[in-house]
Amino acid sequence: MKLLLRLGPLLVLLSWSAGSFSADTHRRPGPYVSQCTGVTLQASYIAEVGTNAGPGFAFHLENKTGKDIRLAQPVPSSAHWYARVGPRWLWRTSAGRGGALVNALSEKGPMFAWQPATPPEHPEYQTVPAHGSEDWTVSMRDDPAIQYRPSCARCNYPGETDYQAIFAYAYLPNPDEHVPDLLRCGLRSAPVPMPPVALHDAALQTH
DSSP states (O other): OHHHHHHHHHHHHHHHHHTSSOOOTTEEEEEEEOBOSSEEEEEEEESOSSTTTOSEEEEEEEEOSSSOEEEESSSSOEEEEEEEETTEEEEEEEEESSOOBSOTTOTTOOEEEEEESSOOSSOOEEEEOTTOEEEEEEEGGGOTTTOOOOSSTTOOOTTEEEEEEEEEEOBOOOTTOOOTTBOOSBEEOOOEEEOHHHHHHHHHHTO
């Protein structure tokens, strides 16, 4: 188990390279960024986002700074899933389109930034005013950035009990992409408790 825990961050990186993060020739793993100061991302689990929409999450983005901020969609841009075995949390899988945590168990750790190799053709941005906030909900089934997609839907660790998800965002523009007020630091949520049945149902819905 100690070996599995130590390999967690490496497995995240390997899973990115192997395609757990959606492949796109216009994107590549970018440089590291530190976490933002004054901007926070919160998340909570929802058993049913809407009629026949399945499980998902409610997100709260708060801008405590004195200036407007702009984020490149999707927000969040990645999700990381863990299972608890005894006293340890072990990595299960990651998903998204970049902006990934190097080690989701490290609260102050760095993260990879999602940086397009070429300027996006049809970019979408989310703007939060100074001292403002924004709330929204997303279905796991409808958003690849937060889908629970283990390499094996039936795979698990012997003795695992509790589950949690951690979400992240980090984006750096292509040098030819000029966007005012673009957030250039990273965001991460606190661990979100996940009911075991939710992971089972999500795995069936997204495969």
